[in-house]
Amino acid sequence: MEWEIKRSSNGCILCNRPFSGDEEYCSALFEEGNIFIRKDFCTSCWDKDKDGWPFSFWKTKVPKKDKSAQPVINMDVLLDVFMRLEGNNETHQRNLRYVLALYLIRKKVFKLKSLKKQDKEESIILYYPKEDREFTVVDLNLKEEEVEAITAEMCQLLNYPYFDHEVPVNTT
Ligand SMILES: [Zn+2]
Numbered sequence: 452m453e454w455e456i457k458r459s460s461n462g463c464i465l466c467n468r469p470f471s472g473d474e475e476y477c478s479a480l481f482e483e484g485n486i487f488i489r490k491d492f493c494t495s496c497w498d499k500d501k502d503g504w505p506f507s508f509w510k511t512k513v514p515k516k517d518k519s520a521q522p523v524i525n526m527d528v529l530l531d532v533f534m535r536l537e538g539n540n541e542t543h544q545r546n547l548r549y550v551l552a553l554y555l556i557r558k559k560v561f562k563l564k565s566l567k568k569q570d571k572e573e574s575i576i577l578y579y580p581k582e583d584r585e586f587t588v589v590d591l592n593l594k595e596e597e598v599e600a601i602t603a604e605m606c607q608l609l610n611y612p613y614f615d616h617e618v619p620v621n622t623t
Contacts, residue, residue, distance in 0.1 A: 476510070477494065482506045509525065532547070536548040547601075551605070
């Protein structure tokens with residue numbers, strides 16, 4: 452695969468302070484070459500110079516340790532990244548967008564509307580009912596294992612910096 456998301460640290464990247472339980476902080480994706488790097492900032496450092504403009508960012512909260520509940524996937528983050536990747540032809544970004552599309556179909560955010568073949572390239576047409584709009588995503592024909600691996604990594608890195616265990620991915 453030609454894309455990667457890297458996690459930078461366990462606390463605020465600027466002041467190195469670890470986040471405490473229930474603390475709200477900001478997470479951001481930065482694009483550096485072929486790699487997405489995720490960086491976390493405490494709220495006071497968020498306003499400082501971040502060394503570049505983030506590709507996407509969102510607010511996160513440190514989950515309470517005593518909670519045994521499963522982490523909830525932040526669909527808004529995935530949707531935001533998906534939409535920002537539209538029209539981007541870099542290989543790693545197309546791969547990421549494709550995997551995001553599959554994931555969002557699986558989670559019933561998107562509906563698979565149809566398939567289109569044009570110039571030897573297959574595309575999937577998605578319908579997004581919430582905004583009544585369609586998206587076209589190039590079908591990259593990734594192997595199932597590749598899709599699974601990227602999906603698991605993606606969810607973990609986008610949503611759960613504080614869960615070091617593997618995030619279960621629903622494969623049905
Ligand atoms: Zn800080």
